[in-house]
Amino acid sequence: MLPVGGIADDEQRLNVVATLATFADIAQSIGGDRVKVSHIASPRFNPHFIEPRPTDVLRVKRADLFIHGGLDLEAWRGPLVDAAANPRVRPGGDRELPLATGISLLDVPKALSRADGDVHVHGNPHYWLDPRNGRVIAETIAEKLESLDPQHAHAYRDGLDRFTGELNREMKKWESLLAPHKGREFVAYHDEWAYLFDFAGLRSEVFLEPKPGIPPTPKSLLQVEKHVLEHGIPAVVQATFMPKRPAKKLAGRTGVRVIFLCQNVGELPAAKSYASLIAYNVTQLLSALED
Amino acid sequence: MKTNTCRIAAFVGTMACVLIPAHADETEELRKELSETRSALQEMEKRLENLEESNISEDNVVTRGVSSLNPEIGMVADIVYINTESPEDFEGNDKLSVRELELIIGADIDPYARFDSTLTFSDFEEFVIEEAYITLFAIPWEMKGRLGRVRPVVGKANPLHLDQQDTSDYPLVIQEYLGVDGWFVTGGEISRLFNLSSESWAGDLLFGAVEGGVGEGGTMFDDTRRNPTLYARLKSFWDLSDQTSLELGGNWLQGSSSETEDLDVMALAGDLTWIHSFDANRRLKIQSELWWQDRDQPASGGGHGHGEEEDHEDELEESEGPVDFRSHPIGLYVSGDLRLSDRFGIGGRFDYVEPINIEGDGGEDMGGTAYFTFYQSEFFRWRAQYQHVDFAEGLDDNRVWLQATIGIGVHKHALQ
Numbered sequence: 001m002l003p004v005g006g007i008a009d010d011e012q013r014l015n016v017v018a019t020l021a022t023f024a025d026i027a028q029s030i031g032g033d034r035v036k037v038s039h040i041a042s043p044r045f046n047p048h049f050i051e052p053r054p055t056d057v058l059r060v061k062r063a064d065l066f067i068h069g070g071l072d073l074e075a076w077r078g079p080l081v082d083a084a085a086n087p088r089v090r091p092g093g094d095r096e097l098p099l100a101t102g103i104s105l106l107d108v109p110k111a112l113s114r115a116d117g118d119v120h121v122h123g124n125p126h127y128w129l130d131p132r133n134g135r136v137i138a139e140t141i142a143e144k145l146e147s148l149d150p151q152h153a154h155a156y157r158d159g160l161d162r163f164t165g166e167l168n169r170e171m172k173k174w175e176s177l178l179a180p181h182k183g184r185e186f187v188a189y190h191d192e193w194a195y196l197f198d199f200a201g202l203r204s205e206v207f208l209e210p211k212p213g214i215p216p217t218p219k220s221l222l223q224v225e226k227h228v229l230e231h232g233i234p235a236v237v238q239a240t241f242m243p244k245r246p247a248k249k250l251a252g253r254t255g256v257r258v259i260f261l262c263q264n265v266g267e268l269p270a271a272k273s274y275a276s277l278i279a280y281n282v283t284q285l286l287s288a289l290e291d
Numbered sequence: 292m293k294t295n296t297c298r299i300a301a302f303v304g305t306m307a308c309v310l311i312p313a314h315a316d317e318t319e320e321l322r323k324e325l326s327e328t329r330s331a332l333q334e335m336e337k338r339l340e341n342l343e344e345s346n347i348s349e350d351n352v353v354t355r356g357v358s359s360l361n362p363e364i365g366m367v368a369d370i371v372y373i374n375t376e377s378p379e380d381f382e383g384n385d386k387l388s389v390r391e392l393e394l395i396i397g398a399d400i401d402p403y404a405r406f407d408s409t410l411t412f413s414d415f416e417e418f419v420i421e422e423a424y425i426t427l428f429a430i431p432w433e434m435k436g437r438l439g440r441v442r443p444v445v446g447k448a449n450p451l452h453l454d455q456q457d458t459s460d461y462p463l464v465i466q467e468y469l470g471v472d473g474w475f476v477t478g479g480e481i482s483r484l485f486n487l488s489s490e491s492w493a494g495d496l497l498f499g500a501v502e503g504g505v506g507e508g509g510t511m512f513d514d515t516r517r518n519p520t521l522y523a524r525l526k527s528f529w530d531l532s533d534q535t536s537l538e539l540g541g542n543w544l545q546g547s548s549s550e551t552e553d554l555d556v557m558a559l560a561g562d563l564t565w566i567h568s569f570d571a572n573r574r575l576k577i578q579s580e581l582w583w584q585d586r587d588q589p590a591s592g593g594g595h596g597h598g599e600e601e602d603h604e605d606e607l608e609e610s611e612g613p614v615d616f617r618s619h620p621i622g623l624y625v626s627g628d629l630r631l632s633d634r635f636g637i638g639g640r641f642d643y644v645e646p647i648n649i650e651g652d653g654g655e656d657m658g659g660t661a662y663f664t665f666y667q668s669e670f671f672r673w674r675a676q677y678q679h680v681d682f683a684e685g686l687d688d689n690r691v692w693l694q695a696t697i698g699i700g701v702h703k704h705a706l707q
Binding site for chain 1 (some may be wrong): 399402403405426427428429430433434435484485486490491492493495526528530533534536538568570571572632633634668669670699
């Protein structure tokens, strides 16, 4: 990332705190050296279940901008913001930025009940895994940075152009590589890849979890095993932080491959930026499809 | 003539060899373009369909807008079977009970304040307002305030609700000194989070002033509400890595031993919490608190904090001489909780408490606890716990808890 217009002092830089490492990476790409970015949730842990620490509370307390998913993935966000006692980053505050704005959400539930597991009220919240949404997220962040720091609006716009330019180039490659495999089906541990599959023209309709957030049971695994064998599923996909034993068991019984995808930047060394996160996931999917 | 015909045929043949492949290339290109356009159209249709599904009608916007102003409401239920050797018909002994039903209601009041409350019901205790406080966000110098009925932030166990404890009961030192269900009381707190040069360290300084008294069965302070209790806490937290953290806390309390005394009891407490996450699903937590008091009066009220609801005031009035008591009673616990997977966890706790008032041989309460937890889901937890306690009076007890804890609705307790 090239510095834009010289290195700014710490005092002049906007202090941006994001809930997830992916949001932080995009913000850093847009803001360059005009922003000091940090994130709360370590990408090595399940973003549904994060326990913010006092150091996280202090970061949000001092944030010039607090970026989050805007839906109900980060259920820990409310207590974190309450503890931080920074009125400007509370819901509706001028320094709070929910990123779901402008995103076309998938899997919006028609009815809500915990009998359906840990359903997400507004729809599937893992939207950043579709690079088309990555462009929308970047635009949203750029607009906010421009409004907070209009003096350097041109720098943020340049950052956005570089980010989306690189992403658009990579997207063309990914689309052409994935095109021959349109319609193929994977099995996933948790329903967190809907947007990635939507972009890739793939699908996942059966999950190791019998219901979202409910750990797999022997009975549910048997049903998945039957589905894998009947439909020639190329692989089971899951994030690195999901329990590995159920998929391993399934692989042992059916011979199906298990591939680990990344939910967030930094989850694995190969996913060190947003573009490389998507590239890694696409590469892993292709390795199973072309096997 | 024949030659011209041959020439024309040769020319036509040559042109055909050139033009037909060129047309074929163009046709292939057009076919490809058409296919791409069709795919793009299908994609746009799908996105339109999704947008239409997620769009909200005018009526729903109004309804949703109004219902968005409703407070967050959740409920936590603690259903427990306790088997004990104690003959007391108390605290759910030897029966299945809805030990605690917490109704949690909270909402932002305005951009600068939030209200949270926990109303607690039980099938063997009276209804209590466990918490009902306003949190103030816009106090100068980055401070935060709480005003109302609170669980004072002293130590690690007391600020937490029963459903947040790693065990099925509070540590014995909390039960003995602060109350069977811990200490919740009306007053105010002010706090400030801060750090120095390192971003991996945070400090938190807190002061509180509340009405007198402790929780049910607690012995540290007298129940006279108009004699205030003051307290302070300094917390020091280290992010050792993204997997490991260490917290050390120091606590000071000053309260009254009787109706006629004023702020004559001082208590100091230290606490330590070390957490290490092996991976996303496995975690070890070690926690300990040590409490020490400086007092020159006996405990005037409360029970023993371990199930006996005796009123010592009558005993004191009827006693023929001064009550024998410890000037510097101490109490401590050490606990470990090991989350083995997303489904299972085990743990244990060691307790040691010196009752303030000395009875009989003047011994102390000492206990050991072991438990196993099964997480049916994020919202439903089962626990089996065994505890053995040797009481100061020479009695002992063996207890078994079988506990089901559930949460419905929106239920978010404050961060620890």
